[in-house]
Amino acid sequence: MTPVYPKFDVTQSGHLQVSAVHSIYWEECGTATGVPILYLHGGPGGGIDDSDRQYFDPAHYRSVLFDQRGSGKSTPHASLEENTTWHLLREHLHVDKWIVFGGSWGSTLALAYAESHPDRCLGLIVRGIFTLRREELLWYYQHGANMLFPDYFEAYKNAIPAAERGDLMQAYYKRLTNDDDEDEQLKCADAWSRWEVSTSKLIVDPAYIAKADDPEWALAFARIECHYFVNGGWMRDGQLVEDASKIKHLPITIIQGRYDVVCPAKTSWDLYQALGGSHNKNIDYQIIGDAGHSAHEKTIEQALMDAVEKFKSIKA
Known part of the structure; x- marks a missing residue:
């Protein structure tokens, strides 16, 4: 069992002008030559917390975190202009391939990104699955x-x-x-x-x-x-589950709280089945029996840390 890493400093950070309207806050941690891993926060609108970077071993990973449009330290605050799923997926960081890590809305965005750019993904770690179906x-x-x-x-x-x-x-x-x-x-x-x-x-x-x-x-x-x-x-209803076959070749860990009320377990099960279920050995599907939705519940946090540790075997 791997504990969360002690607090460590951000390597570099700043604001990136991604349109005439929006400037997003970003930060990079760990080692510049490490395996890139992208953290996608929840909400949408939640922003990143200082604790979010503590999932990633700074001696191994080059972790990238950012506040999505209108969230956290990004500006303008709470703006809805030019703020859609597909605006969020525009690429501005020069990374060839990375592991994508996200929970709740972060899992939505991770799936949308991976299904649009499977060639840019080394694998996915997703939690509290939300596919935005009606x-x-x-x-x-x-x-x-x-x-x-x-x-x-x-x-x-x-x-x-x-x-x-x-x-x-x-x-x-x-x-x-x-x-x-x-x-x-x-x-x-x-x-x-x-x-x-x-x-x-x-x-x-x-x-x-x-x-x-x-x-x-x-x-x-x-x-x-x-x-x-x-x-x-700005997606057709069910799109992320229907298009899951595009990423079934990737290593994917799905972590789901059994008693998640916000994003019930059925959604993660539907995704798992669309990825091939138990027949697909690339997929690690875990239902955590004593947890709800939050990544900050101890057993969810532990499962996420174990997944990030396991993904150290992936080479950039």
Whole structure:
């Protein structure tokens, strides 16, 4: 069992102007001659945390992390302009091939990138699989997860007038994109974000819920997520599962919490089957029996560390 690495310094960082609108914050860690590994954060809109780089042995990996458009230290904050799945996948770093690592929305982006550029991937480590299918969105944001967390869902639901609750995502989107009513915008950002952080762990964690206390973080998180979700990620429904055959030759580790309410295990199972299931020896599929969605649950974290350690056998 490999523990997370102690905190270490960023090798280099900066902002990269990727369009006339957006500048993204990026950082590189580890050794310049190491095996490149790309970290894709969740949300969309979540941004990277300092702890995210601690998955990667700085003596072995050249890890690259960045705040996606509108998130974290990237500018402009919470911007939806030129912010789609395919804008996020544009290439600006001069890396020939890399391992791609992502959880939740990061798994969505990892799959979209790998299926678009399989020749640029050495392998994938993905967690809490989310493929942005309509059924997945409705389960969590409309009806399904509320059966398990009715108390926390109440606040999420009550932020929207009763007459508009037949399509909660659309109702939230209308308010989160209304810059003329900042109070309503921030109220909805808080309710949307608080619903997610309240349900992300197997055991509800008040300290984790406190992330939503930061209105700047909550606004980017809720606004960008809702923007992607009402637009279906600018993909056909089911695209990432249907196109999985494009990457079945790659080494892929899938890590899934059994009691993940945000991204239920069925999605990871559907992906696993589309990749060939037990017949495909390139795929390591793990359901973690005592965990929910968050990468910060101990058994999920341990599985991720073990996967990153195992991938050290891959050469650039």
